[in-house]
Amino acid sequence: MYNISLVTPTRKRLDGLKRMWHSALDTAKEPDKIELVLYIDHDDIETVNGYHELRNQDNIVVIISDPDKPKEIYTNLHNICCEASTADIFFQCVDDIVFRTDNWDEIVINKFNEFDDKIAYLFPDDCHWGSKFGTHGFFHKAWYNALGHISPPYFTVDWADNYINDIAKAVDRWIYLENVTIEHMHWTFGKMEFDETARDGHQRRRETNNEAIYKSFETINKMREDIQKLRECIDESK
Numbered sequence: 001m002y003n004i005s006l007v008t009p010t011r012k013r014l015d016g017l018k019r020m021w022h023s024a025l026d027t028a029k030e031p032d033k034i035e036l037v038l039y040i041d042h043d044d045i046e047t048v049n050g051y052h053e054l055r056n057q058d059n060i061v062v063i064i065s066d067p068d069k070p071k072e073i074y075t076n077l078h079n080i081c082c083e084a085s086t087a088d089i090f091f092q093c094v095d096d097i098v099f100r101t102d103n104w105d106e107i108v109i110n111k112f113n114e115f116d117d118k119i120a121y122l123f124p125d126d127c128h129w130g131s132k133f134g135t136h137g138f139f140h141k142a143w144y145n146a147l148g149h150i151s152p153p154y155f156t157v158d159w160a161d162n163y164i165n166d167i168a169k170a171v172d173r174w175i176y177l178e179n180v181t182i183e184h185m186h187w188t189f190g191k192m193e194f195d196e197t198a199r200d201g202h203q204r205r206r207e208t209n210n211e212a213i214y215k216s217f218e219t220i221n222k223m224r225e226d227i228q229k230l231r232e233c234i235d236e237s238k
Contacts, residue, residue, distance in 0.1 A: 002035035006093040007081035075160040076153035100181040117237035118142040121168035124180040
């Protein structure tokens with residue numbers, strides 16, 4: 001049984017994926033209880049062939065997209081990974097972050113144990129937004145089971161994190177882990193090159209008005225439903 005799953009869509013960033021996964025293992029108190037769940041596009045031949053180079057293969061679950069099915073919307077990929085996870089806690093992970101804090105897993109588990117209902121969004125210092133915003137964070141499976149998703153499959157690249165932050169704030173479970181640093185090496189921060197994967201994301205950003213989707217009636221209504229479901233979980237545990 002794994003304690004924490006790093007649910008990770010990845011595309012054409014094998015080196016970044018290795019850096020992320022190995023940094024997580026090297027800094028975890030119990031690396032053998034950390035799971036990696038990967039979603040890889042079938043046409044990403046480098047990663048399909050190269051993920052075997054990652055350490056701790058027994059801890060890795062791999063989902064490869066079906067070439068005969070339509071391409072999944074980006075913000076559903078984390079949900080697909082959650083379905084394949086065997087852990088109690090999920091980290092909404094990506095291939096351009098680096099774990100910097102020793103025993104980060106113990107800190108996360110202890111924080112969740114402060115809540116009988118386990119309903120919380122815990123986000124680390126990403127070395128850019130700090131306490132202001134959680135671009136990537138930790139969820140317990142109780143949150144996922146209540147909603148059926150981390151975020152709804154509406155967004156092609158951005159604004160899923162806004163959705164998550166807002167519903168966590170609404171139920172007063174938006175929690176900054178000031179003693180955990182997981183650095184986001186995003187190209188807009190000048191920490192990596194503007195590579196093919198970044199260009200693909202930027203193209204989707206131009207083609208789809210995700211802000212408008214976020215502010216749409218459908219999304220607002222879904223947010224209200226999710227907030228109510230989380231409040232019910234919290235109330236039931238009292």
